Amino acid sequence: MILLDRVTKIYSGDSKPALDNVSLHxxxxxxxxxxxxxxxGKSTLMKMITKEENPSSGKIIVGGIDLDYVKRRHIxxxxxxxxxxxxxxxxxxxxxxxxNVAFALEIAGLRSYDIKKTVPKILDLVGLSDQAKKFPAQxxxxxxxxxxxxxxxxxxxxxLIADEPTANLxxxxxxxxxxxxxRINDFGTTILVTTHNENIVNNLQxxxxxxxxxxxxxxxxxxGIYKLDGEPETVYSxxxxxxxxxxxxxxxxxxxxxxxxxxxxx
Amino acid sequence: MRKNxxxxxxxxxxxxxxxNSGAHKLRNSSRIVxxxxxxxxxxxxxxxxxxLIMTVTLLILFITVIASVxxxxxxxxxxxxxxxxIYFKPGLSEETLAELSAVMSEDKNVKSLETASSEExxxxxxxENSDNIELINTLDDPDMRKIMLSTMNSTMQLKVYDIDxxxxxxxxxxxxxxxxxxxxxxxEATYDEHRSEIETITSWANIAKNGGIVLGIVFLGISILxxxxxxxxxxxxxxxxxYMMKLVGADRTFIKGxxxxxxxxxxxxxxxxxxxLGYFGFRFLEPKxxxxxxxxxxxxxxxxxxxxxLVYLVMILAGMVIGTVSANLAxxxxxxxxxx
Numbered sequence: 266m267i268l269l270d271r272v273t274k275i276y277s278g279d280s281k282p283a284l285d286n287v288s289l290h291x292x293x294x295x296x297x298x299x300x301x302x303x304x305x306g307k308s309t310l311m312k313m314i315t316k317e318e319n320p321s322s323g324k325i326i327v328g329g330i331d332l333d334y335v336k337r338r339h340i341x342x343x344x345x346x347x348x349x350x351x352x353x354x355x356x357x358x359x360x361x362x363x364x365n366v367a368f369a370l371e372i373a374g375l376r377s378y379d380i381k382k383t384v385p386k387i388l389d390l391v392g393l394s395d396q397a398k399k400f401p402a403q404x405x406x407x408x409x410x411x412x413x414x415x416x417x418x419x420x421x422x423x424x425l426i427a428d429e430p431t432a433n434l435x436x437x438x439x440x441x442x443x444x445x446x447x448r449i450n451d452f453g454t455t456i457l458v459t460t461h462n463e464n465i466v467n468n469l470q471x472x473x474x475x476x477x478x479x480x481x482x483x484x485x486x487x488x489g490i491y492k493l494d495g496e497p498e499t500v501y502s503x504x505x506x507x508x509x510x511x512x513x514x515x516x517x518x519x520x521x522x523x524x525x526x527x528x529x530x531x
Numbered sequence: 532m533r534k535n536x537x538x539x540x541x542x543x544x545x546x547x548x549x550x551n552s553g554a555h556k557l558r559n560s561s562r563i564v565x566x567x568x569x570x571x572x573x574x575x576x577x578x579x580x581x582x583l584i585m586t587v588t589l590l591i592l593f594i595t596v597i598a599s600v601x602x603x604x605x606x607x608x609x610x611x612x613x614x615x616x617i618y619f620k621p622g623l624s625e626e627t628l629a630e631l632s633a634v635m636s637e638d639k640n641v642k643s644l645e646t647a648s649s650e651e652x653x654x655x656x657x658x659e660n661s662d663n664i665e666l667i668n669t670l671d672d673p674d675m676r677k678i679m680l681s682t683m684n685s686t687m688q689l690k691v692y693d694i695d696x697x698x699x700x701x702x703x704x705x706x707x708x709x710x711x712x713x714x715x716x717x718x719e720a721t722y723d724e725h726r727s728e729i730e731t732i733t734s735w736a737n738i739a740k741n742g743g744i745v746l747g748i749v750f751l752g753i754s755i756l757x758x759x760x761x762x763x764x765x766x767x768x769x770x771x772x773x774y775m776m777k778l779v780g781a782d783r784t785f786i787k788g789x790x791x792x793x794x795x796x797x798x799x800x801x802x803x804x805x806x807x808l809g810y811f812g813f814r815f816l817e818p819k820x821x822x823x824x825x826x827x828x829x830x831x832x833x834x835x836x837x838x839x840x841l842v843y844l845v846m847i848l849a850g851m852v853i854g855t856v857s858a859n860l861a862x863x864x865x866x867x868x869x870x871x
Contacts, residue, residue, distance in 0.1 A: 315778060341782035341783075341785075342780070344777075344778065344780035345779075345780035351778075355775040355778065356775070359573055368776075368779070368781075369780075371559075372776075372780055372785050373780070374556075376558065416779065417779075
């Protein structure tokens with residue numbers, strides 16, 4: 266679903282690469298944590314998946330799309346296939362919760378009738394049905410993040426990427442948000458979450474990819490343990506070529522349990 | 532050479548992604564208009580400021596155009612009234628006058644030409660002084676009439692196309708043998724009699740025309756700059772929002788569109804206000820201008836007829852054009868700075 270092949274990113278003016286020859290492969294329906302300290306390269310990787318940044322070298326394929334061939338005019342269309350959640354929510358401040366979610370559908374050109382039918386269901390899914398008419402300023406942090414998640418899943422994307430979605434939230438709310446992401450994952454959406462919250466990562470027992478100084482230093486499938494200050498358990502070699510490149514992905518060591526294929530919104 | 536399979540798959544995906552139906556485009560357009568209107572209402576103070584500046588600009592343009600029309604009309608009317616009179620010796624025959632007319636008619640600057648014999652000049656003189664009974668009674672005497680006729684010049688009255696370029700006419704009068712023979716040497720032709728009046732009116736008309744154009748351009752420039760900056764401020768205050776819109780997949784049209792609609796709405800509002808103020812202002816000033824002898828009938832005819840709708844439409848259109856140009860510049864400049 267997401268494939269990085271020997272991706273390096275060097276920002277202009279920097280001598281050290283933000284990402285150094287990184288290769289990884291995320292299967293469809295996987296729930297993956299991308300962990301690491303600040304400056305490890307997590308955000309750079311996310312930005313390259315959303316095509317905010319281009320790699321200095323290497324190849325990125327997302328949902329069958331080779332980002333090398335995605336021209337500037339294609340970018341909005343490409344981004345509509347992704348769900349993106351941010352640490353600072355990035356909601357439209359002048360629009361209500363309902364309008365924020367509807368916006369994602371409007372830009373995709375959906376009919377008003379369909380939007381009116383879909384948005385309440387999404388808000389129900391994230392537990393915000395009673396907050397629909399409120400503006401972001403009137404919401405708590407958790408509610409804002411739920412709105413952002415609702416907006417990101419409104420178009421039912423196959424991939425949802427969340428950049429530190431719990432960074433600004435307390436422990437209980439963080440758990441709620443992760444539970445919500447897990448529910449979305451249960452519906453068949455591939456989820457990539459960056460975080461440096463040990464508890465969340467360790468409680469969920471999902472695949473954990475650890476980045477350090479632009480290198481993947483660990484990739485633990487299905488039972489990942491992350492210690493913020495400790496050394497990773499297994500050092501993952503920065504393989505010269507990502508497994509699964511050219512659509513010949515090997516089976517993961519422990520294949521994820523078959524997901525229940527349901528529609529997010531019926 | 533083996534074709535790159537990723538490229539093929541990507542192209543297929545992108546083709547499906549970017550396929551937009553007509554209905555889709557129509558829906559997007561109506562949403563852009565809706566969001567433009569919502570933004571206009573939600574940012575009412577910024578919208579009001581932009582509209583006010585645009586109203587002032589449009590009003591200045593309105594006044595400039597009207598002043599220019601009135602002054603150039605007055606100048607044209609004055610020019611039309613001015614004619615050149617050439618005086619011939621008294622008692623010239625009709626045939627001689629016809630010959631002189633034929634010679635003068637060849638000049639391309641001559642618009643129209645009229646000759647009067649001494650007899651006709653005398654009749655005109657009597658007509659002009661018909662109120663003066665004493666004079667009429669005196670002239671009634673046959674001897675007196677004879678004396679008058681012998682002193683009354685035959686004349687040629689000319690209207691010309693270009694009052695500033697009389698050289699060829701002057702040359703004909705001074706050099707043509709027929710003219711030399713018949714012109715009354717004691718009475719100069721009235722070439723320069725109205726010179727100062729003509730020059731004053733001409734210079735005012737030119738000032739109004741050229742000044743109006745310059746002033747119009749200057750104010751248009753100022754207006755575009757101010758609105759450009761107002762919209763840039765609006766964009767700057769919403770830069771996070773724009774960034775976010777991009778990240779969730781909004782294309783340029785969807786980001787740019789509402790700003791353009793917002794500016795166009797300002798244009799519609801300003802055009803309407805400026806046309807209304809202009810109309811009532813002119814109606815208020817009309818009696819005063821007429822008292823000064825300024826002919827404002829053409830403008831009043833336009834404003835009092837159903838052409839007033841046209842005036843409103845032109846003003847609204849001008850407002851929309853100013854708004855669109857400024858907003859387009861501001862948004863384009865901002866979006867160009869952003870890489871993706």
